[in-house]
Amino acid sequence: xxxxxxxxxxxxxxxxxxxxxxxxxxxxxxxxxxxxxxxxxxxxxxxxxxxxxxxxxxxxxxxxxxxxxxxxxxxxxxxxxxxxxxxxxxxxxxxxxxxxxxxxxxxxxxxxxxxxxxxxxxxxxxxxxxxxxxxxxxxxxxxxxxxxxxxxxxxxxxxxxxxxxxxxxxxxxxxxxxxxxxxxxxxxxxxxxxxxxxxxxxxxxxxxxxxxxxxxxxxxxxxxxxxxxxxxxxxxxxxxxxxxx
Amino acid sequence: xxxxxxxxxxxxxxxxxxxxxxxxxxxxxxxxxxxxxxxxxxxxxxxxxxxxxxxxxxxxxxxxxxxxxxxxxxxxxxxxxxxxxxxxxxxxxxxxxxxxxxxxxxxxxxxxxxxxxxxxxxxxxxxxxxxxxxxxxxxxxxxxxxxxxxxxxxxxxxxxxxxxxxxxxxxxxxxxxxxxxxxxxxxxxxxxxxxxxxxxxxxxxxxxxxxxxxx
Numbered sequence: 001x002x003x004x005x006x007x008x009x010x011x012x013x014x015x016x017x018x019x020x021x022x023x024x025x026x027x028x029x030x031x032x033x034x035x036x037x038x039x040x041x042x043x044x045x046x047x048x049x050x051x052x053x054x055x056x057x058x059x060x061x062x063x064x065x066x067x068x069x070x071x072x073x074x075x076x077x078x079x080x081x082x083x084x085x086x087x088x089x090x091x092x093x094x095x096x097x098x099x100x101x102x103x104x105x106x107x108x109x110x111x112x113x114x115x116x117x118x119x120x121x122x123x124x125x126x127x128x129x130x131x132x133x134x135x136x137x138x139x140x141x142x143x144x145x146x147x148x149x150x151x152x153x154x155x156x157x158x159x160x161x162x163x164x165x166x167x168x169x170x171x172x173x174x175x176x177x178x179x180x181x182x183x184x185x186x187x188x189x190x191x192x193x194x195x196x197x198x199x200x201x202x203x204x205x206x207x208x209x210x211x212x213x214x215x216x217x218x219x220x221x222x223x224x225x226x227x228x229x230x231x232x233x234x235x236x237x238x239x240x241x242x243x244x245x
Numbered sequence: 246x247x248x249x250x251x252x253x254x255x256x257x258x259x260x261x262x263x264x265x266x267x268x269x270x271x272x273x274x275x276x277x278x279x280x281x282x283x284x285x286x287x288x289x290x291x292x293x294x295x296x297x298x299x300x301x302x303x304x305x306x307x308x309x310x311x312x313x314x315x316x317x318x319x320x321x322x323x324x325x326x327x328x329x330x331x332x333x334x335x336x337x338x339x340x341x342x343x344x345x346x347x348x349x350x351x352x353x354x355x356x357x358x359x360x361x362x363x364x365x366x367x368x369x370x371x372x373x374x375x376x377x378x379x380x381x382x383x384x385x386x387x388x389x390x391x392x393x394x395x396x397x398x399x400x401x402x403x404x405x406x407x408x409x410x411x412x413x414x415x416x417x418x419x420x421x422x423x424x425x426x427x428x429x430x431x432x433x434x435x436x437x438x439x440x441x442x443x444x445x446x447x448x449x450x451x452x453x454x455x456x457x458x459x460x
Contacts, residue, residue: 032320223349225427233426234418241417
């Protein structure tokens with residue numbers, strides 16, 4: 001009995017330490033087939049019939065980013081401290097509540113509609129027009145995922161149509177481009193008079209946001225084998241993510 | 246005496262079996278986040294020099310090598326195009342791809358070292374873990390940086406007796422899917438050797454990586 005136990009234990013020990021070496025190659029091939037199936041069926045695509053034009057706009061936008069906006073955001077970031085820029089960002093985000101509120105209502109997502117509305121009321125009154133995110137002090141009122149008219153169209157089954165690179169604005173799609181027009185009319189800043197003041201405020205909103213994301217843009221571009229495809233895919237995946245929220 | 250040896254061998258076997266399964270992906274991630282934070286905290290800004298920084302980057306790459314399934318990630322970004330490479334080219338591709346990730350993700354930590362040195366549990370919140378199959382899971386986290394909270398999900402698989410990361414999804418953008426889309430189009434226009442040539446030009450240094458003495 002003792003001999004049998006010894007043989008069993010020795011066999012088990014040898015099996016545990018030696019078998020992985022023989023199984024690895026075979027297991028890896030099986031695993032790769034399984035992962036390949038997961039990722040093939042889960043990959044969304046976007047039509048890009050205007051690729052040559054889109055690539056041209058992508059290059060123009062890149063030149064604008066590298067030679068104009070990059071130095072401008074650097075100076076901007078040096079002049080305005082981080083905390084102040086974060087406050088500006090929160091303030092603009094608060095003003096743009098109608099974009100999120102109306103779209104959450106149209107999406108029939110009343111829970112997020114009420115959350116957005118409560119956040120707007122608290123941040124406008126107690127948070128100095130949104131400069132401070134006072135609502136986040138209540139755990140239920142932490143910032144929900146953002147939304148816009150393009151996402152609402154998507155929720156009603158409208159597809160992207162085709163991929164577009166808009167001058168200055170960057171990656172978009174036919175659906176989201178139309179959504180952008182909706183967002184324009186829902187943004188209170190659009191109605192600021194005179195017109196140039198509205199234009200300047202929107203410019204400031206973009207510049208302030210960019211001052212936090214310039215490095216992200218440079219990093220994504222530098223790490224890509226083909227930056228155009230990388231940005232197109234990142235845009236598509238990111239929009240799918242918010243569509244699911 | 247014999248009984249004692251038996252007991253010891255059985256005990257060791259049981260330890261090996263249970264230890265590899267007891268630590269789930271969530272605990273594994275927490276362990277490596279703690280390890281990474283302690284490496285960040287050991288960085289001495291006053292010793293800032295090219296050699297010192299290189300050694301620091303190598304420590305991070307080697308730490309990442311313990312939890313990331315780089316070999317599997319490299320195969321996944323190529324999909325079925327993996328078989329278009331020869332064995333030697335496959336090995337070189339893995340090294341260069343890891344080098345590419347190291348150059349653009351791990352190296353960036355040095356640029357933000359002052360911020361990441363102060364990282365704690367408030368900045369990195371580990372949320373739920375979801376199992377797709379007994380050997381595939383996803384751990385959701387939230388990373389707070391400069392007032393912005395970014396959802397970052399890590400996909401794990403149980404391979405070679407441990408949980409390893411095979412994809413990172415930042416705000417819905419999967420790293421693997423993003424590179425897959427790029428390599429898929431590149432293979433339509435370029436030969437495998439041309440793709441490797443582009444990668445060699447892009448990756449500055451792979452000397453930190455074990456088994457990557459390509460030349």
